[in-house]
Amino acid sequence: MATLTKKHKSLNEKLGDNQKLYSIDDAIQLLKDLQSAKFDQTLEVALNLGVxxxxxxxxxxxxxxxxxxxxxxxxxAVFARGDKAEAALAAGADKVGAEDLMEDMLAGNLDYGRVIATPDMMGVVGRLGKTLGPKGLMPNPKLGTVTPNVADAVKAAKSGQIEFRVEKAGIIHGGIGKLSFSNEALRANFDAFVDAIVKAKPSGAKGKYLRKVGLSSSMGPGLKIDVAEVHGG
Incomplete structure (x- = not known):
């Protein structure tokens, strides 16, 4: 077993009771202080919702x-033809196509974080339901990934737009930046993420909506956040 450095012993002491509630800013700083991995870890948020x-x-x-x-x-990846295809490429899409792109994906080439399609391409994309669906990559008009404005959708995906979706247990997880970001940048991302979920409160939600909030890093501990400090909490 690796010997703990004085720094890590001190930080572990700071963690103390695992039921302690932290402020958002204190939790971000503590996770930064605790990081020891040799890669730039992701700051992750988990929200337990009353749904x-x-x-x-x-x-x-x-x-x-x-x-x-x-x-x-x-x-x-973008499903589009003609001018829309050219616009997607100009906006920075990594792969653009139609039937050829569909066949490529059916062959197992699915190394994409976002799949976008123009409405007229959904007949082709529909054949990928069992391929893209389980990976959460199926284009969806409600999420803005089925759109005639593919260039805007590509730019949004490239500039920091992420999808959130509640899991069966009523929990939403999301990576909201790298620990190398400034504290202010991470706090801005946290606030934007939580605000979006608060605004997405469904009509059927009963009782307290935002029940628990946690912050963690890729290799670090999970810290409980004081919900009273969180917007909408």
């Missing part, structure tokens, strides 16, 4: 643009 997503009127899903970006290079 049961098995009911359609309690589903929480949408997109949010993180003002400070994600720190990740998102690969984007």
């Amino acid at each position: 049961d997503p098995r009911h359609a009127d309690q589903m929480v899903r949408g997109m949010v643009t993180l003002p400070s970006g994600t720190g990740k290079d998102v690969k984007v």
Whole structure:
């Protein structure tokens, strides 16, 4: 077992009771102080919501643009033809096509973080339901990934727009930036993420909506956030 440095012993002591509630800013700083991995870790947020997503009127899903970006290079594939295809390429899409792109994906080439399509291409994209659906990549008009404005959708995906979707247990997870970001940048991303989920509160939600909030890093501990400090909490 690796020997703990004095710094890490001190920081572990700071964690103390794992039931302690932290302010958002203190949690961000503590996770930065605790990082020891040799890569730039992601700051992750988890929200426990008062919803049961098995009911359609309690589903929480949408997109949010993180003002400070994600720190990740998102690969984007676009289903489009003609001028729309050219516009998507000009906007920075990594792969653009039609039937050829469909066949490529059916062959297992699915290394994309976002798949976008023009409305007229959904007949082709529909054949990929069982391929893209389980990976959460199926284009959806409600999320803005089925759109005639593919160039704008590509730019949004590349500049920090992420999708959120509640899981069966009523929890939403999201990566909201790298620990190398400034504290202010991470706090701005946190606020934007939470605000988007608060605004997406479904009509069927009963009782307290935002029940628990946690922050963690890729290799770090999970810290409980004082919900009273969180907008909408």
